[in-house]
Amino acid sequence: MTRSATGTWIALLLSLLAFCGPGSAMAHEIGESRVVIETGAARWTARITTAPTPFLNRLELAAGQAPSRGLNRDQITALLARFLPDLSRHITVAFDGTPAPTRIALEAVEMPEDPLLPDYIVLRVDGVLPAGAQTISWQFDLLKSRHALLLAGQTHWLDPDAPGAALPLHPGPPPTRPDIAGQYLWLGFIHIVPDGPDHVLFVLGLVLLTTRLGPLLTQVTAFTLAHCLTLFLALDGVVSLPSAVVEPLIALSIAYVAAENLFTRRLTRWRPALVFAFGLLHGLGFAGVLQELGLPEEHRILALLSFNLGIEAGQLVVIAAAYGLLLHRFKDRVWYRPRLTTPASLGIAGIGLYWTVERVFTL
């Protein structure tokens, strides 16, 4: 292999490994608290719904007192009333960066007899809305799990202890169909490059089998049809498999296609069928990601199609890069298979096996 060929290969491998991030980044644990902010012509109001006992206990702990436990509705109401004047110390509200005074009241305390029904309180916070205000920043340090803040028809997820971000009071018009299509197209694309090293390695495993276009097209078509099928079926709830099963199998499929490249240089009869089966698994993986991202209710099909197109675009970019960097330049060299296909397939198979083991034990 020439120095430049070796350099190209190393650069390609390094660039692949560079974006080998986690398969799925999970969000924080989401609690049940909720904040709803409404604005009028001259005033704003926030309603905080949260569990009463932990809320009261945090106030007590903040005041250096032992927390009260096992309280009934009347006791909670009485104790919260006592702490109400201190609450404003825990809430920070600012409009366009300028702190705003708040007024706080206890609006409801609900503690149902049925232990399966949650207890909750509703706190009402309000104040004067400055004329022309564009953003509000909100921070309430007594909510200690991730919670939703609803404002102007939008949901913002707030993490405990995180500094309050400026949220728009008047978000622009709802996204148009082209906006949604573009957004989900991009999400689909980045799910492959750079967020999907496992899918990239699988596609490279397909590319490395032969230097002919026909077998590559056959495999990519089988893979695409299969993952489209399960992506649609999984999102419609027709098929479902836990990620603890899907993710290790996806990793194993990478190891398999790469390992098979070591033993054959032709498209075997079973390879398209196997690639199709593996494509079904990858489709379930894509569906898991899309379920986490969520689909807009009114434009579900559009978003789904766009996401899928983005995936195909990402896939094509990987194939084009592999063609431009490797196939086009070196496919006719005598050393192409022994010095490029074999070590690359070995490397991909090794990574696939590593991921398989890692995912079996961590998912």
Next chain:
Amino acid sequence: MTLRAAVLVLALLLPIRCATAHDFWIEPASYRPGAGFALPVNLMVGELFTGDALPRDDSSIRLFALYPGLTAPPRAVIGTDGITPGGTVLVDGARTALLAFSGAGGVTELPPDRFTAYLRSHGLEWVEVEQKARGEESETAREHFHRHAKALLTAAAPDAVAGRVLGQTLEIVPDGDPTQDASPSFSGRILWRGEPLAGCLMIARLYSDPLNALQSRSDAAGRFSLPLAQGGVWLLQAVWMERAGWFSGQDWESHWSSLTFLKPEPR
């Protein structure tokens, strides 16, 4: 070597405030449910034994079960995805039963000062040393955290299930059945991937007095003891970390383990 002599650090009666990390534990509606009771079981996240109930998230659960006896097969804690309580389970109240949870936690990023405070408050000073050796002490720490929790349900008679080893990545295993032990102490083992873990900081908090924590470090055999003199609901917790794998987008993988139980009042 006696257990007392083996304990590396005696328990200290010092207020320990969590810096930034949030604890995780199982909180059943009752730690002493009666026979035939459909027991709501909450999964809690918070600080100082004061937490929020987490809605059930089926996709994150790897283990959520009731072990009614040492050799009895576990029963799944059932529930509805997306709502609290995390689950409900039927108990018979005859013998001590063990509830267990293992699941995905999440990922978090902490600025250096908050990460350092969290490491110190949970006895993970060695991570700080390793960070410095890697030149990462002034960088935002990226952490992937995992949750493991156990709770013991008091019943009419003790059961060896209390000390059953379930194979959680980080697991607290009590000696005997602490729900029936009125002596002013608690002893047990801390296991990391099934092996004794040395030097792990064990923190205990009493539900009625969570500001005053007790702590002790495990010895070479993974053993620890804590002077739990008061009766009431106790939370034992431990955190351990390892460097995230080569392909991970995080720097550290942390595992959080807890055990909650009702200790009888001293006689």
